[in-house]
Amino acid sequence: MSIKSVAAKLFASKIYYDTLAWSKKPVETQQKIFKGLINDARETQFGADHHFDKIKTVHDFKKRVPVRDYEDLKPYIDKVRMGEKDILWKGKPIYFAKTSGTTSGAKYIPLTKESMPYHIEASRNAILHYIYETGNADFVDGKMIFLQGSPILVEKYGIKFGRLSGIGAHFVPKYLQKNRMPSWETNCIEDWETKIDAIVEETIEQDMTIISGIPSWVQMYFERLQEKSGGKKIGDLFKNFNLFIYGGVNYEPYRAKFENMIGRKVDSIELFPASEGFFAYQDSQKIKGMLLLLNSGIFYEFIKADEFFEPNAKSLTIGEVETGVNYALIISTNAGLWRYNIGDTVQFTSLFPHRVIVSGRIKHYISAFGEHVIANEVEKAMKEATDGTKIVINEFTVAPQINPLSGLPYHEWLVEFETEPENMEDFAEAIDNSMRKQNIYYDDLITGNVLRKVVVTKVSKNGFQEYMKSQGKLGGQNKTPRLSNDRKIADNLK
CATH class of the missing domain: 3.30.300 (GMP Synthetase; Chain A, domain 3)
Structure with a gap:
């Protein structure tokens, strides 16, 4: 066992017990986050417009701040994009993550010096929980890959713009940089098919132990590996590959295909990241659902999906939710998003700790005849x-x-x-x-x-x-x- 894997196990134990401490006190944890967010944003333009100085309770907050989507918040975001300070959050964001909006074209989501560390910690802690539960840390000595966007950023008005996954590439810890693949040069290739071919060339002879990405694009990577190798199983190419990390879509429809391509079953960790925040990760291989991150600079509200479009739909806080109900997820964050509808719906699989699954999109459903299929x-x-x-x-x-x-x-x-x-x-x-x-x-x-x-x-x-x-x-x-x-x-x- 290497020094790195021993250190990973010790660190994993610390993170597990730190997580246990706040997850046992969900209401108290969220109330602390709420008060911190309101206090830190009192002097912003948004705080002044919505009288944050008079907000003492969550009830006050709901009365003064309406639920918004991106288009509703866009006038504030546009000011921030033009370099203005203290608009949605104190100072200026350090990044804008560019995303592809389904209704509003490109969206620009702010990332601040307060919010960005939580994105990095959540990715790390998901792996550490896996190490703590399974005792498996040998993979930290092998090569690991995340299929992601280009890390090339553009700077305007002192703020850097790029894709979230590309921004994240700038935060790879030093102790992982030697293990990280593909190379920086390959990661910067914009054309996806050219990039996949370059990644195959760089990785096919390596000892890959962790592979991460959206399942549909990892599938494309696996297919190219098999073409290059003359049809070999992925598990034969990468004999120590035993952990697949994914997010963005449900893995289950892909699982049979993946296991056939790999030639064996591998453990998997599901993540729930977005430009707006890193909301949850799978903290156990034995229990369904992902641990909702209640201590990560985000205050959560939940609106029942079948009531969402009603004029006076009621929002619930973490102490009021139930298992098995489809909720639209509303967030307020230390990046300056206030009562923001991210568009995703979740269902709780357990309470104490609060675990969720992503059940769909509030606008992605079929209800042409009133069936509301999700x-x-x-x-x-x-x-x-x-x-x-x-x-x-x-x-x-x-x-x-x-x-x-x-x-x-x-x-x-x-x-x-x-x-x-x-x-x-x-x-x-x-x-x-x-x-x-x-x-x-x-x-x-x-x-x-x-x-x-x-x-x-x-x-x-x-x-x-x-x-x-x-x-x-x-x-x-x-x-x-x-x-x-x-x-x-x-x-x-x-």
């Missing part, structure tokens, strides 16, 4: 339809077909198969049965002959990659939505 439901249906079979899925998305050429409307499942079902009708039936069990509104529509059962449409090999490329969203942190309430994606894929 991402978590379609992912579970796909898993149930493929479990115990030889079916392997590369990617899929779901859209409503409101005006079919004949017959009743339906939900169309557009699927790119690695291994197709022997009987497509049985496969569609299994998906439909799962959806009906999960969603009573969908079941009522089928029973009432408003909808017919799901229709599965095959997407050609690499069809999703070609679609993302056509949208200028190939690689990086981009991913195809699991479902949408219109046919923009579906019609492009077809």
Whole structure:
């Protein structure tokens, strides 16, 4: 056992007990965060506009500050982008993370000297919790890779702009820099396909122990490795590869394909990062869900998703939530985002400690007929339809077909198969049965002959990659939505 792995185990123990201390006091921890945020932002323009000097309680805060999305906050953000100080948070942010907005084009999310360290600590602590629970630390001596955006940053008005993952590349600890791959030069390649090929060249002969990234893009990396190696299993190329770290999308639809490509099962750690904050990470291999980070400069509120669009929807704090309910996630942060709707929905899998799963997007759903189907439901249906079979899925998305050429409307499942079902009708039936069990509104529509059962449409090999490329969203942190309430994606894929 190396000195580095021994040190990692000792540090992991410290972090575990530090986390245990605040997770046992969720309400107290969040109240402390709330008071700190209000005090630190009293002298900002946003604080003055919303009378932070008169806010004593969370109730006061809710009365004075409305829930906002990016477009609502944009006038303040635009001032910060032009170099003005003390607008949303004291001073100026040190970075702006550029993201691809689904409705508002590019979004620019501030990162401050107070908020940025929590992004780095959360990534580190996720691995340390894994080490503490499993006792496995040998991988720290091997090579590790995170498939990410370019670290090249542009500076304007004293603030650096870039992709979050590219910004994060500047914060790799010194003790990991020798283990980190790919090289800086390769990481700076903008074209994703060129970059993947360069990463394959650099890593194929290395002792890779950790691989991290959005599953769809790691899959592309694995495919290129197999092409280069003449079809070898990833586990044969990287004999000590035993930990996959991912975020952004649910891993379950990809798991069978990954295990087939790797040639064995590997442990995995799920993360819940975003430009707006690092919200949660998987702290146990044995328990479902990710630990919600209540002590990381973020004050959380939760609005029931099925009430979100009502005029007076009630927001809840951490002491009021329940398990199994779909909540829109609202955040206030030490980067100057106030009652900000990040667009994600979560469900609590446990309380004390509070663990969550990402259940979808508040705007990514299908409710063309009042069924309000969410991402978590379609992912579970796909898993149930493929479990115990030889079916392997590369990617899929779901859209409503409101005006079919004949017959009743339906939900169309557009699927790119690695291994197709022997009987497509049985496969569609299994998906439909799962959806009906999960969603009573969908079941009522089928029973009432408003909808017919799901229709599965095959997407050609690499069809999703070609679609993302056509949208200028190939690689990086981009991913195809699991479902949408219109046919923009579906019609492009077809």
